[in-house]
Amino acid sequence: MTVPNIIEINGVSRHFGPVRALDGVDMKIREGEFFSLLGPSGCGKTTLLRMIAGFDDPTAGEVMIAGEAMTGVPANLRPTNMVFQNYAIFPHLNVGKNVAYGLRKMRLAPDELKSRVSSALEMVDLAGLEDRGAEELSGGQRQRVALARALIMRPKVLLLDEPLSALDKKLREQMQIELRRLQRSVGITFILVTHDQHEALTMSDRIAVMFNGKVDQVASPGELYERPASRDVAGFIGGMNFVDAAVKKQTAKQITVQAAGLGTVVVANGGNVSDDASDIVLGIRPERLSISRGNRAGKNQIAGTISDAAFFGEVTHYYVDLPGRQEPLAVSVSNSAEHETLPAGARVTIGFDPKSLVPLD
Amino acid sequence: MTSSRGYGITAFAFIYLGFLYLPIFFLPLFSFNDGVIVAFPIESFSTRWYSALMNIDALHDALWNSLRVAVSTSILATILGVFGARAFTRYRFPGRAPLISFVMVPLVLPEIIVAISLLIVLVKSGIGLSLVSVTLGHVLLCMPFAMAVLISSFEGLDQSLEEASFDLGESAAWTFWRVILPIVAPGIIASLLITFTISLDEFIVAFFLAGTDPTLPVYIWSQLRFAARLPTVLALGSIMLFASFILLWLAEMLRRKSQARSGRSGGFI
Numbered sequence: 176m177t178v179p180n181i182i183e184i185n186g187v188s189r190h191f192g193p194v195r196a197l198d199g200v201d202m203k204i205r206e207g208e209f210f211s212l213l214g215p216s217g218c219g220k221t222t223l224l225r226m227i228a229g230f231d232d233p234t235a236g237e238v239m240i241a242g243e244a245m246t247g248v249p250a251n252l253r254p255t256n257m258v259f260q261n262y263a264i265f266p267h268l269n270v271g272k273n274v275a276y277g278l279r280k281m282r283l284a285p286d287e288l289k290s291r292v293s294s295a296l297e298m299v300d301l302a303g304l305e306d307r308g309a310e311e312l313s314g315g316q317r318q319r320v321a322l323a324r325a326l327i328m329r330p331k332v333l334l335l336d337e338p339l340s341a342l343d344k345k346l347r348e349q350m351q352i353e354l355r356r357l358q359r360s361v362g363i364t365f366i367l368v369t370h371d372q373h374e375a376l377t378m379s380d381r382i383a384v385m386f387n388g389k390v391d392q393v394a395s396p397g398e399l400y401e402r403p404a405s406r407d408v409a410g411f412i413g414g415m416n417f418v419d420a421a422v423k424k425q426t427a428k429q430i431t432v433q434a435a436g437l438g439t440v441v442v443a444n445g446g447n448v449s450d451d452a453s454d455i456v457l458g459i460r461p462e463r464l465s466i467s468r469g470n471r472a473g474k475n476q477i478a479g480t481i482s483d484a485a486f487f488g489e490v491t492h493y494y495v496d497l498p499g500r501q502e503p504l505a506v507s508v509s510n511s512a513e514h515e516t517l518p519a520g521a522r523v524t525i526g527f528d529p530k531s532l533v534p535l536d
Numbered sequence: 537m538t539s540s541r542g543y544g545i546t547a548f549a550f551i552y553l554g555f556l557y558l559p560i561f562f563l564p565l566f567s568f569n570d571g572v573i574v575a576f577p578i579e580s581f582s583t584r585w586y587s588a589l590m591n592i593d594a595l596h597d598a599l600w601n602s603l604r605v606a607v608s609t610s611i612l613a614t615i616l617g618v619f620g621a622r623a624f625t626r627y628r629f630p631g632r633a634p635l636i637s638f639v640m641v642p643l644v645l646p647e648i649i650v651a652i653s654l655l656i657v658l659v660k661s662g663i664g665l666s667l668v669s670v671t672l673g674h675v676l677l678c679m680p681f682a683m684a685v686l687i688s689s690f691e692g693l694d695q696s697l698e699e700a701s702f703d704l705g706e707s708a709a710w711t712f713w714r715v716i717l718p719i720v721a722p723g724i725i726a727s728l729l730i731t732f733t734i735s736l737d738e739f740i741v742a743f744f745l746a747g748t749d750p751t752l753p754v755y756i757w758s759q760l761r762f763a764a765r766l767p768t769v770l771a772l773g774s775i776m777l778f779a780s781f782i783l784l785w786l787a788e789m790l791r792r793k794s795q796a797r798s799g800r801s802g803g804f805i
Contacts, residue, residue, distance in 0.1 A: 230699055250702040263700035267718045276714075277704030328704065 181206040181332060181364045182227060187236035189222055189388075196222040197233070198388035204332075204366065209358050211367045211375040214385035215411070220368045221336060223385075227366065228334050229253045241331050256325035257334040261341065262317040264309045264324075270296070271305030274323045295327040298357065315346050326361060333358075335367045339374060351378055372412045376400070384408045400460075404447050406535050409458045416464075416504050418457045420534070425450065430534050432457065436477055436497040436504075442532045449536060456535050461507035463531040466493055470522040477525045479504070481517055491516055495525060563777060567770035572763070585771035595772070598755035602736055605667050605751055609674040610732035616675070617682030617727055622716075624683075625690040636683075643680040650676065651744035658745065665747030673741040678731035685730060685791055689723025722790040729787035733780050752776070 182204040189197040197219045204210045212220035225231040226238055229250030238245045240254060256277075265273050274292045283291070296302050299319035312320065318338060325333055338354075339347045355378050358365045369375050375382045376396040383393045384407075392404040403409035406417065420432035423439070430444050434457055448455050470478040479495040482503050491510055494503035506525060508514075517523060570582035589595065623629075624636055642650065651673065658669050693716065701711040717724075739753040746754055756772060759765045 228703060230702075250699070251705045251707060255703075257700070257703045259696045259700060261694070261696055263694065263696040265697060265700070265715060267715075276701070277706075279710075279714075280705060324700075324704065 178205040178207065180204060181241055182366075183239040184223070184227075185237045185239065187223070187226065187233045187238060189219070189226065189231065190234045195388045197226075199236070200385075200388070200390055202383055202390060202393060204364060205381075207362050207364055208380040209355065209365045209367070209378055211369055211379040211382045212385060213369055213372060213375040213382050213411075216370055218385040219388040220370075220385050224257075224334050224336055224366065224368045227332070228255050228257050254331040255334055256328045256330040256332075257336065258318070258321045258325055258338045260336045260338070262321040262338075264312070264317050264320055266309045268309060269305065270301065270307045270309070270312070270320055273309060273320055274305075274327055276324060277328045291327060295323040298326065298361075299323045300353075314342055315350065318342065318350065322357070326357075326363070330363060332364045332366060335365060337368055337370070339369070339371075347374075354378060376412070384411060386411075401533075402445055403458065403533060403535070404445075406456060406458070409533065409535060414461045414505055414507070415458045416461060417535075418459065418500075418532075420455050420457050422448075422453050422455055425452070430455075432534070434532075436500040437527070438477075440475075440529045440532065442529050442534050445533060447536060448534050452536060458533040458535055459527060459531055461492065461505040462490070462509075463528065464504070464506040465526040466495070466506050466508055466517070467524050467526070468517065468521065469524055471524045475527055475529065477527075479523055479525055481519050481521045481523055483519055484516055486510075486516060493517065493523075495523060497525070560777065563770055564774040567767065567774045569767065572767060585767040588768050589771055589775075592768070595752075595755060598750050598752045601667055601746075601749050602752040605671050605674060605742070606732045606735040608671045609678055609735040610728045612671070613675045613678040613682040613731045614686070614724060614727045616679065617686045618720075618724065620679075620683055621686035621690045625687060625693070626695075639683055640680045642677050647677070647738075647740040651741045654741065655744045665745050667746070667749050667751075669745040669747070670742050670751065671735075673745050674731075674735040674738055677738065677741060678734050681730050681734060682727045685727045685787070686720070686723050688791065689720045689726075693719060722793045726787040726790040729783045729790070733783045733787075737776065737780060 180203045182202070184200050184202040184204075187197055187200045188195065200219070200223060202223075212223060214220050222231060226233055227240070227245075229245065229248060229252075232246075245253060265276065268276070271292050274295050275288055278288060278291065292305060293302065296304060299322050301316065301319050301323065304316075307316075309317075309320075318341075321338075335354075339350055342350060351374060354365070354367075367375070367378065376399075379396060381393060381395055382399055384391045384399065386407045391408050392399060394402075394404075399408065399412055403412065403415075409415045410417075418434050418437060420434035420437075420440075422430060422432055424431040425444065425448070428444055429441055430448065431439065431441050432455065433439050437457070440457075442457065472478045477497055479497040481493055482496045483494040485492045489510060490507050491514070493506045493508065495506055496503050504525065565578070567585055568581055568583065569578045570584065571579040620639060624632060654669070654673050654676075655665075658665060663669065697715055697719070698711055701715045702708075706714065737753060738751075739757065742751040743754050743757065750758065752772075756769050759769050
């Protein structure tokens with residue numbers, strides 16, 4: 176069951192003078208998936224989105240949409256529609272006319288036009304608001320109008336440029352769920368640009384993580400979290416401890432390392448370390464570490480001292496000083512009903528499973 | 537301490553405004569005076585100078601000339617202004633800043649210099665003097681005003697609105713018609729009103745370039761030589777004053793509305 180690619184980005188670069196906003200990006204986006212471009216600001220994700228929309232041209236390389244090369248095809252002739260960051264609602268038109276804006280060329284009968292607009296508004300929970308003026312809309316409503324205006328065009332791909340960044344936290348979380356549901360029900364490929372890892376993780380089928388104009392990894396949220404391909408990705412998504420390690424032996428399946436504070440450990444080779452690497456880092460998620468009172472050292476156990484503790488409700492974060500390590504190790508523990516928060520200064524034992532250590536260059 | 541200083545400034549403001557506007561109030565005042573001599577005491581209330589206006593053919597011709605010139609000037613200057621304002625606000629190109637100053641120069645150029653240079657060029661080139669030459673001169677003088685008003689309404693135009701229109705399948709021309717024009721429309725109307733008013737009141741350029749067809753201000757000037765006609769001129773002046781005021785007030789209202797509409801004060805957040 177191979178799903179065809181709706182978008183193929185082939186070796187795309189974009190240079191603004193000496194600045195490389197995009198640097199040899201390759202990417203394949205499947206039909207019907209919710210795909211996110213995730214990265215810090217300035218990583219090129221918005222440039223890539225605008226290139227797919229047709230607002231910017233690649234310096235090199237090519238964008239293909241539904242099997243057709245888009246070089247030289249202007250934005251108004253592409254089978255894509257966009258939800259802008261500020262929503263770009265036409266201020267002089269009411270909601271109904273905003274939504275119907277793109278239908279002019281179809282020369283629909285007034286009845287047909289009306290019913291299409293009203294069903295588009297229904298889809299985004301704004302039924303009956305046709306006559307509302309653009310200036311009277313709340314932030315959430317503006318976004319829904321922008322969505323309806325784009326989806327009514329029945330695009331092959333819907334592009335979303337940080338659509339939730341202007342909303343407050345509660346509305347943002349609600350819209351994340353709604354966008355996901357909407358995408359499933361219309362079956363259109365959504366491409367979302369975001370710098371918010373939670374947003375990308377909760378909504379996407381697959382995520383491309385970008386840094387400095389390059390794609391570091393394209394994977395499902397779970398894979399990104401469990402098997403990050405680079406230090407940047409590991410650090411950007413979720414919390415991650417990094418432990419310096421010296422390679423003693425490397426095979427295709429396993430790497431034996433001498434890790435600072437952890438001793439000699441054998442970890443699975445995820446293929447993210449070059450064959451001749453000698454100094455690497457091990458990544459480990461704070462919630463994959465266990466913590467217990469008492470100072471024992473043993474196999475897969477390290478003794479340490481709590482330097483700080485922070486209570487977050489469902490979890491408690493501990494920062495534990497280890498001998499032979501500058502930075503404290505972050506440990507996250509789920510709180511149970513009878514949990515006790517360990518005090519700073521307490522001597523503790525950290526337990527880890529070598530399977531959850533991710534070797535990275 | 538602040539209050540005494542406040543009084544000083546208030547007093548200054550009143551004296552200043554009085555000096556500026558009091559003489560203008562005499563214009564309508566004496567236009568309703570029955571006597572021919574423009575001096576106190578006022579004899580009795582009369583509208584006879586206004587009725588007299590109705591019967592002067594030369595005045596009607598001059599008014600008609602002025603209206604034709606003002607309408608043509610306002611339309612020409614505003615169309616040119618739309619192109620200019622769009623270019624200056626949308627694109628960054630080499631020589632942009634000097635070009636803007638260049639368009640704005642007539643604001644500070646002595647009008648008499650402009651008028652004389654135009655006169656020399658028009659006469660020597662054989663184009664001659666007519667209402668057309670007056671119109672051309674007025675367009676030159678009105679451009680800075682048209683540009684100032686239009687730049688302020690184009691400036692706030694959010695570029696993503698244009699992109700949204702392209703994205704929804706419209707061409708550049710349709711986008712201009714369906715998005716840009718409606719949003720800046722109040723600015724365009726304001727520009728039309730301001731340039732119309734300026735052209736209607738302008739004297740120096742019209743005086744030099746009008747040839748045999750005087751505009752209204754030129755006609756008024758010619759009447760000042762006859763003392764007996766002075767009250768009629770005052771009546772005419774009062775009407776023009778009132779009309780100019782209304783037009784400029786309308787223009788300013790529209791300019792503000794356009795600024796709010798294009799997103800600068802009534803924006804997204």
